Amino acid sequence: xxxxxxxxxxxxxxxxxxxxxxxxxxxxxxxxxxxxxxxxxxxxxxxxxxxxxxxxxxxxxxxxxxxxxxxxxxxxxxxxxxxxxxxxxxxxxxxxxxxxxxxxxxxxxxxxxxxxxxxxxxxxxxxxxxxxxxxxxxxxxxxxxxxxxxxxxxxxxxxxxxxxxxxxxxxxxxxxxxxxxxxxxxxxxxxxxxxxxxxxxxxxxxxxxxxxxxxxxxxxxxxxxxxxxxxxxxxxxxxxxxxxxxxxxxxxxxxxxxxxxxxxxxxxxxxxxxxxxxxxxxxxxxxxxxxxxxxxxxxxxxxxxxxx
Amino acid sequence: xxxxxxxxxxxxxxxxxxxxxxxxxxxxxxxxxxxxxxxxxxxxxxxxxxxxxxxxxxxxxxxxxxxxxxxxxxxxxxxxxxxxxxxxxxxxxxxxxxxxxxxxxxxxxxxxxxxxxxxxxxxxxxxxxxxxxxxxxxxxxxxxxxxxxxxxxxxxxxxxxxxxxxxxxxxxxxxxxxxxxxxxxxxxxxxxxxxxxxxxxxxxxxxxxxxxxxxxxxxxxxxxxxxxxxxxxxxxxxxxxxxxxxxxxxxxxxxxxxxxxxxxxxxxxxxxxxxxxxxxxxxxxxxxxxxxxxxxxxxxxxxxxxxxxxxxxx
Numbered sequence: 285x286x287x288x289x290x291x292x293x294x295x296x297x298x299x300x301x302x303x304x305x306x307x308x309x310x311x312x313x314x315x316x317x318x319x320x321x322x323x324x325x326x327x328x329x330x331x332x333x334x335x336x337x338x339x340x341x342x343x344x345x346x347x348x349x350x351x352x353x354x355x356x357x358x359x360x361x362x363x364x365x366x367x368x369x370x371x372x373x374x375x376x377x378x379x380x381x382x383x384x385x386x387x388x389x390x391x392x393x394x395x396x397x398x399x400x401x402x403x404x405x406x407x408x409x410x411x412x413x414x415x416x417x418x419x420x421x422x423x424x425x426x427x428x429x430x431x432x433x434x435x436x437x438x439x440x441x442x443x444x445x446x447x448x449x450x451x452x453x454x455x456x457x458x459x460x461x462x463x464x465x466x467x468x469x470x471x472x473x474x475x476x477x478x479x480x481x482x483x484x485x486x487x488x489x490x491x492x493x494x495x496x497x498x499x500x501x502x503x504x505x506x507x508x509x510x511x512x513x514x515x516x517x518x519x520x521x522x523x524x525x526x527x528x529x530x531x532x533x534x535x536x537x538x539x540x541x542x543x544x545x546x547x548x549x550x551x552x553x554x555x556x557x558x559x560x561x562x563x564x565x566x567x568x569x570x571x572x573x574x575x576x577x578x579x580x581x582x583x584x585x586x587x588x589x590x591x592x
Numbered sequence: 593x594x595x596x597x598x599x600x601x602x603x604x605x606x607x608x609x610x611x612x613x614x615x616x617x618x619x620x621x622x623x624x625x626x627x628x629x630x631x632x633x634x635x636x637x638x639x640x641x642x643x644x645x646x647x648x649x650x651x652x653x654x655x656x657x658x659x660x661x662x663x664x665x666x667x668x669x670x671x672x673x674x675x676x677x678x679x680x681x682x683x684x685x686x687x688x689x690x691x692x693x694x695x696x697x698x699x700x701x702x703x704x705x706x707x708x709x710x711x712x713x714x715x716x717x718x719x720x721x722x723x724x725x726x727x728x729x730x731x732x733x734x735x736x737x738x739x740x741x742x743x744x745x746x747x748x749x750x751x752x753x754x755x756x757x758x759x760x761x762x763x764x765x766x767x768x769x770x771x772x773x774x775x776x777x778x779x780x781x782x783x784x785x786x787x788x789x790x791x792x793x794x795x796x797x798x799x800x801x802x803x804x805x806x807x808x809x810x811x812x813x814x815x816x817x818x819x820x821x822x823x824x825x826x827x828x829x830x831x832x833x834x835x836x837x838x839x840x841x842x843x844x845x846x847x848x849x850x851x852x853x854x855x856x857x858x859x860x861x862x863x864x865x866x867x868x869x870x871x872x873x874x875x876x877x878x879x880x881x882x883x884x885x886x887x888x889x890x891x892x893x894x895x896x897x898x899x900x901x902x903x904x905x906x
Contacts, residue, residue: 334903370708389605
């Protein structure tokens with residue numbers, strides 16, 4: 285029986301000397317989705333991934349990878365997982381294809397037969413014979429992704445996979461990951477700094493800071509919660525409009541920005557805003573539905589937003 | 593077992609494509625050529641000394657003494673005597689090459705981060721380490737075979753230099769079997785060095801410090817092993833202060849990898865130099881191989897313990 289969740293952590297903690305890298309992290313990653321794992325530098329993302337992959341021993345707490353308890357050894361679960369962690373690390377004196385051969389032999393099974401198709405899939409088909417040391421950063425990232433795909437994994441754990449990729453490479457990776465989830469039912473756990481990318485590709489996100497999850501949920505729900513309506517008015521009508529709108533039960537809050545009012549309200553309520561203001565003889569210069577981005581949300585949560 | 597074999601194949605692929613391994617093999621081969629040339633140079637010196645009455649450095653030599661030395665050199669330059677010359681190279685320089693190869697091969701896995709690339713694929717740490725050790729041991733075995741082959745070819749040249757002809761009829765099956773047995777013993781004697789340098793790589797988590805640790809220990813062993821000869825050379829013999837130092841140090845040196853590798857690979861006749869003193873260090877080949885196995889177990893145990901207890905990254 286397959287579990288509903290591919291990754292689960294309970295109060296996962298890692299301390300390096302006096303530094304608390306991960307602080308009681310509890311998280312669940314559902315099967316069959318792209319899950320974004322976000323956090324500022326030093327938030328504990330890579331340490332968490334390293335613990336999930338058995339590279340780092342947790343100080344406290346526990347975790348499961350594909351139903352396998354971390355403390356009981358991950359061998360079998362790791363063989364069903366494809367992963368990249370930190371920067372791509374391969375043998376510089378070997379070609380891309382030979383590096384794949386090394387990884388395939390470690391994996392065993394039919395992985396060796398998948399080398400050429402996978403290199404083709406990540407766009408390295410023609411450069412597989414070149415030595416790793418002459419690869420650009422983007423090519424190294426592609427090779428790392430190829431290595432992660434070699435065992436046709438049911439779970440992909442990718443640590444900053446688009447670092448160093450050109451825009452075309454980023455788009456290809458996004459398309460590839462989405463296809464793996466939508467068409468093949470795989471799960472992708474993706475750590476990234478590129479919030480615009482995460483917003484486009486992820487179904488669900490968890491945001492961590494100082495080693496703790498500070499928010500998690502479906503991307504569309506988070507963004508919907510953050511949507512608002514912006515009303516541009518004449519200077520002399522601002523006070524009256526603000527009082528009027530604040531009294532409406534469906535308005536969660538009003539913020540004045542210059543000659544504009546930003547309403548915390550469902551964007552579907554734009555018509556109601558127009559009606560309320562119109563009935564009081566106030567006619568807005570402009571009424572705009574404002575969609576917040578994941579980046580705004582992230583910066584606000586992690587306190588890195590200099591503008592607000 | 594199939595997974596372990598696949599790991600071994602992965603390690604063999606890496607070692608085979610590494611320039612460092614081939615460079616070290618070429619260096620050992622070059623050392624063998626230099627050794628063969630030196631034998632011939634010495635032979636010519638002693639040949640001339642029989643007429644001039646003095647050696648290369650002006651030291652007086654009797655014609656009989658020079659003749660006897662030349663005869664000994666001719667014996668070493670012709671078959672089957674030349675077969676033993678390979679072990680002068682592998683016995684002394686071999687462990688250096690093994691330590692360099694293993695320390696860098698292991699240390700770089702950490703330094704370049706490739707260990708995490710492999711470990712996230714799910715091999716057990718024990719399997720990964722033992723496959724690595726086995727692959728290095730197999731590579732060294734192949735190198736030793738190539739050196740033996742080179743020895744055969746070089747022997748044709750030295751025989752011709754020494755006698756003007758090549759006579760292989762003196763080489764019997766017994767000589768070849770003894771040669772093969774010594775090849776196996778000399779090869780197996782590299783195992784503790786391999787385990788030691790690999791453990792150094794895991795402890796240091798970088799090639800440079802691992803290399804320094806490995807070579808430092810090897811130099812320390814060599815220096816302590818030649819101390820007895822220095823005592824003799826400086827005329828201290830087995831008397832006085834030198835003798836007391838020697839007696840204190842000897843029981844320690846008898847436990848070293850250096851000494852026991854020599855005893856094991858020479859099957860209990862570890863004296864390369866006739867002026868060496870009869871030594872309290874003497875051990876039997878059986879005891880020597882047990883001590884070498886004990887060292888191997890210590891280093892493998894240390895490496896595995898470290899590998900299990902420490903985080904791979906972070």
